[in-house]
Amino acid sequence: MDTTTGRKSSGPVIRTSALTRTFTRGKQTVEAVRGLDLEVHDGELVALLGPNGAGKSTTLRMLTTLIAPTSGTAEVAGFDVVRDQRAVRQSIGYVGQGNAAAHQQRGRDEVVSQARAHGLSRSEANRQADELLETFDLTEHAMRPVSTLSGGQRRRLDVAIGLVHQPRLMFLDEPSTGLDPQNRVNLQEQVRRLNRDLGTTIVLTTHYLEEADAIADRVIVIDHGLVIADDTATALKAGLGDLVSLGFARPQDASAAAARAERLDGASVTTTGTSVDIRVPHGRDLAPSLVTDLASTGTPAQRIEVVSATLDDVFLHLTGRSLRESNQTSTDSTTDEGEAA
Amino acid sequence: MTTIEASPARATEMAAGPESRRRTPGFVADTWNVMTRELKPMLREPASILFAMVQPLVFLALFAPLLPDVGTGSALQWFVPGIIAMTALMGASMTGSNLTLEMNTGSHERLLVSPLRRSALLVGRALKEVVPVLAQGILIVAVVTPFSFDLHPVGVIVGLAIIATFAVGVGSLSFALALVSKGQDWIFWTVQQTLIFPVLLLAGVLLPIDDGAPGWLRFLGDLNPLAYIVEAERALFAGTFPAGTVLAGIGAAVGVAALGLVVGLRTMSRAD
Ligand SMILES: Nc1ncnc2c1ncn2[C@@H]1O[C@H](COP(=O)(O)OP(=O)(O)OP(=O)(O)O)[C@@H](O)[C@H]1O
Ligand SMILES: [Mg+2]
Numbered sequence: 001m002d003t004t005t006g007r008k009s010s011g012p013v014i015r016t017s018a019l020t021r022t023f024t025r026g027k028q029t030v031e032a033v034r035g036l037d038l039e040v041h042d043g044e045l046v047a048l049l050g051p052n053g054a055g056k057s058t059t060l061r062m063l064t065t066l067i068a069p070t071s072g073t074a075e076v077a078g079f080d081v082v083r084d085q086r087a088v089r090q091s092i093g094y095v096g097q098g099n100a101a102a103h104q105q106r107g108r109d110e111v112v113s114q115a116r117a118h119g120l121s122r123s124e125a126n127r128q129a130d131e132l133l134e135t136f137d138l139t140e141h142a143m144r145p146v147s148t149l150s151g152g153q154r155r156r157l158d159v160a161i162g163l164v165h166q167p168r169l170m171f172l173d174e175p176s177t178g179l180d181p182q183n184r185v186n187l188q189e190q191v192r193r194l195n196r197d198l199g200t201t202i203v204l205t206t207h208y209l210e211e212a213d214a215i216a217d218r219v220i221v222i223d224h225g226l227v228i229a230d231d232t233a234t235a236l237k238a239g240l241g242d243l244v245s246l247g248f249a250r251p252q253d254a255s256a257a258a259a260r261a262e263r264l265d266g267a268s269v270t271t272t273g274t275s276v277d278i279r280v281p282h283g284r285d286l287a288p289s290l291v292t293d294l295a296s297t298g299t300p301a302q303r304i305e306v307v308s309a310t311l312d313d314v315f316l317h318l319t320g321r322s323l324r325e326s327n328q329t330s331t332d333s334t335t336d337e338g339e340a341a
Numbered sequence: 342m343t344t345i346e347a348s349p350a351r352a353t354e355m356a357a358g359p360e361s362r363r364r365t366p367g368f369v370a371d372t373w374n375v376m377t378r379e380l381k382p383m384l385r386e387p388a389s390i391l392f393a394m395v396q397p398l399v400f401l402a403l404f405a406p407l408l409p410d411v412g413t414g415s416a417l418q419w420f421v422p423g424i425i426a427m428t429a430l431m432g433a434s435m436t437g438s439n440l441t442l443e444m445n446t447g448s449h450e451r452l453l454v455s456p457l458r459r460s461a462l463l464v465g466r467a468l469k470e471v472v473p474v475l476a477q478g479i480l481i482v483a484v485v486t487p488f489s490f491d492l493h494p495v496g497v498i499v500g501l502a503i504i505a506t507f508a509v510g511v512g513s514l515s516f517a518l519a520l521v522s523k524g525q526d527w528i529f530w531t532v533q534q535t536l537i538f539p540v541l542l543l544a545g546v547l548l549p550i551d552d553g554a555p556g557w558l559r560f561l562g563d564l565n566p567l568a569y570i571v572e573a574e575r576a577l578f579a580g581t582f583p584a585g586t587v588l589a590g591i592g593a594a595v596g597v598a599a600l601g602l603v604v605g606l607r608t609m610s611r612a613d
Binding site for chain 1: 363365451
């Protein structure tokens with residue numbers, strides 16, 4: 001039986017309904033994923049964004065058949081993740097949070113073995129392995145024991161193994177963790193290319209805001225097992241608006257300006273001493289007229305700064321916490337350093 | 342740096358779905374894949390097989406000279422079959438620790454998401470045990486043949502086949518143990534270490550369990566499948582083929598293999 005050709009092409013590639021997973025350790029119960037309703041369509045590039053412990057990996061592990069949902073259902077590539085596990089596995093690629101290559105193996109052997117598991121012929125498997133090792137700059141390390149590779153080299157090998165059978169649907173769990181900026185850019189380039197040129201549907205998790213912003217068409221923000229936002233990065237940021245900061249000579253001027261700014265559509269204004277912070281949609285476009293307006297009413301601004309919203313602002317707005325700080329307080333060994341570069 | 346399949350020609354080909362051209366591997370292909378994968382590290386570094394040889398060679402060099410010659414032949418002739426069985430038992434019972442390692446680092450998870458059958462993940466691993474057992478058996482025989490050991494090739498071949506079958510079963514049990522000890526490696530090692538020495542001693546590997554032994558000890562020895570295997574090995578390595586002894590050894594080995602595979606397969610299909 002060849003289940004791989006049995007893919008139903010109509011409808012979403014991923015569809016979940018009230019997908020829930022709880023873990024019980026002793027007396028403690030963790031609701032890792034709470035009633036996830038999700039649809040991902042063919043060709044989408046989706047980033048799941050959220051702090052440590054948000055439920056990103058648990059979601060991917062359910063969608064890739066690794067763990068069963070506590071309740072709710074999920075269909076991946078048209079197959080139920082509980083009843084049709086083999087069909088799901090044949091239809092997807094997966095890069096987990098751990099290492100795909102066993103540490104006592106040689107990297108290239110693992111890539112070839114994975115390709116053969118997916119039914120590639122010996123020659124096709126070898127060709128594909130060499131090509132991917134080259135793509136991820138691993139050719140010279142391919143015959144060394146995986147345990148001797150650096151963390152970043154191992155991570156690139158994980159991604160190469162996940163891609164070797166050219167899946168139509170790819171799950172990547174924090175693929176860029178541990179990569180230096182150059183390799184991160186290369187990985188993002190490969191992911192985008194896979195999506196754009198080959199139409200591969202991609203779902204990846206990350207807590208690098210810039211990464212989600214840079215590569216994903218669609219960002220799903222998860223916190224405490226719940227989806228709290230789901231839109232394009234641009235729309236999420238635009239919805240929050242830009243931050244216009246004005247400085248004045250006297251506090252009275254600032255209060256007058258604040259009163260004026262309050263009348264802007266969707267503005268939220270905070271005044272501290274002589275400065276006024278205005279968070280307002282399209283603030284970038286509104287700022288010039290606001291400044292001339294204030295000057296003409298006798299309260300001229302001395303200083304102006306306009307900052308576009310970042311996804312971190314979006315996260316802060318939605319949860320009251322900064323994603324950056326949420327991640328820094330975690331015990332996770334990954335850091336956000338180098339990302340700002 | 343090249344890029345993944347960026348050429349337009351490949352892109353169109355891909356759009357048709359590359360997996361549609363592929364044949365889904367069957368159980369045998371999956372098992373072969375898993376088995377050869379397990380053997381790759383050994384193949385890449387053949388000397389690694391020698392590390393497992395240190396212990397039996399130490400026993401042969403330092404323990405065998407203490408043994409008196411027995412009626413049927415030299416002490417070495419009596420001791421070598423037991424040492425080969427011991428090496429197989431040690432190696433196969435520890436093999437699950439590789440799986441433990443793979444569960445901890447993530448590669449096991451990768452295999453679980455691949456289309457490889459759960460059954461192949463177990464059977465392929467278990468079958469791989471045959472290779473080190475044969476390699477080590479042949480090496481030990483080669484080392485002792487210049488000394489007071491008479492080589493009877495047919496007996497040795499049949500004997501090694503029996504031990505290899507036994508090792509497949511022990512290997513399966515070891516993998517099952519690794520699976521149920523998931524996340525708690527100490528369980529694996531505690532159980533393995535606790536079981537291995539009683540099994541070895543009760544098989545009469547180091548000292549014979551003869552009529553002088555207390556009844557309860559002989560009773561426990563009679564329950565030990567390895568005891569029958571070692572007895573059959575001794576006969577075979579001496580070039581004799583007493584039907585009852587050999588059949589008992591074969592039966593014990595096949596029994597352990599069957600039990601191991603059943604337990605292993607059930608555990609693998611339940612584990613997540
Ligand atoms: N096997 C498990 N047993 C018990 N609790 C678990 C298990 N797996 C996950 N959890 C818990 O479920 C919650 C969600 O974990 P999950 O791994 O999905 O988070 P995540 O969003 O991937 O986080 P990270 O960014 O750190 O990878 C956490 O509180 C975690 O401790
Ligand atoms: Mg995670």
